[in-house]
Amino acid sequence: MSPRTDDVSRYLRQTQELFGDELYLNISSQPSMSGMDGGFGSDLTAFEQEICQCQKCPLGQSRNKFVFGVGDPNASLLLVGEAPGAEEDKLGEPFIGRAGKLLDKILAAIGRNRQKDVYICNVMKCRPPNNRDPLRSEVDQCEPYLLHQIHLIKPKLIVALGRVAGQTLLNVDKSLKSLRNTFHDYHGTPLMVTYHPAALLRNQDLKRPTWEDFKTIKDYLDSSK
Ligand code: URA
Numbered sequence: 001m002s003p004r005t006d007d008v009s010r011y012l013r014q015t016q017e018l019f020g021d022e023l024y025l026n027i028s029s030q031p032s033m034s035g036m037d038g039g040f041g042s043d044l045t046a047f048e049q050e051i052c053q054c055q056k057c058p059l060g061q062s063r064n065k066f067v068f069g070v071g072d073p074n075a076s077l078l079l080v081g082e083a084p085g086a087e088e089d090k091l092g093e094p095f096i097g098r099a100g101k102l103l104d105k106i107l108a109a110i111g112r113n114r115q116k117d118v119y120i121c122n123v124m125k126c127r128p129p130n131n132r133d134p135l136r137s138e139v140d141q142c143e144p145y146l147l148h149q150i151h152l153i154k155p156k157l158i159v160a161l162g163r164v165a166g167q168t169l170l171n172v173d174k175s176l177k178s179l180r181n182t183f184h185d186y187h188g189t190p191l192m193v194t195y196h197p198a199a200l201l202r203n204q205d206l207k208r209p210t211w212e213d214f215k216t217i218k219d220y221l222d223s224s225k
Pocket residue numbers: 081082083084085088093094095096097099122
């Protein structure tokens with residue numbers, strides 16, 4: 001199967017999970033997102049209410065809080081991490097631990113914050129036990145939620161934070177280094193991959209390349225206003 005065909009069948013499978021056998025097509029605008037408002041809440045608050053009791057995968061049993069996402073519903077920049085950690089699971093908000101504090105500093109450096117033209121969420125809305133990597137089967141259940149968030153927010157750019165988020169969204173097995181410095185495509189929206197802020201806490205040497213990435217991100221968003 002070619003990668004494109006693979007993308008299409010994955011999209012169709014996800015759409016079917018959400019909306020059943022009815023297929024909405026709107027070829028003229030953003031074909032990869034078409035029909036995403038067919039079954040789910042028409043704004044982020046309604047959508048969160050609709051899915052926050054999710055039990056589609058086993059993480060629904062082990063979680064404390066469902067971590068939907070936080071930020072500006074009309075943000076041009078969408079940051080996507082891997083999955084909630086212990087503190088996020090406790091409080092229901094993404095990136096509030098040490099890594100999140102560093103992320104807030106990075107955002108301040110490009111003149112934004114989590115309420116101002118940024119939306120922050122994760123691929124997985126529930127915490128995997130002991131922070132293990134999410135399983136493909138769990139991602140398959142959860143990723144349609146991210147797709148609908150993207151449909152509602154309509155960001156100009158998605159930034160995947162860290163190798164796991166990047167690999168998962170792009171469905172590839174490449175190193176973080178090789179995923180950086182490229183504008184990928186995620187269902188019709190440009191996507192960049194950069195280091196996870198937790199990696200920066202472990203390795204100071206990653207701060208400079210991350211800052212280069214965020215300058216690129218800022219330039220891209222400024223130029224597409
Ligand atoms: N790491 C993530 O990837 N997401 C969070 O929300 C917190 C830490």
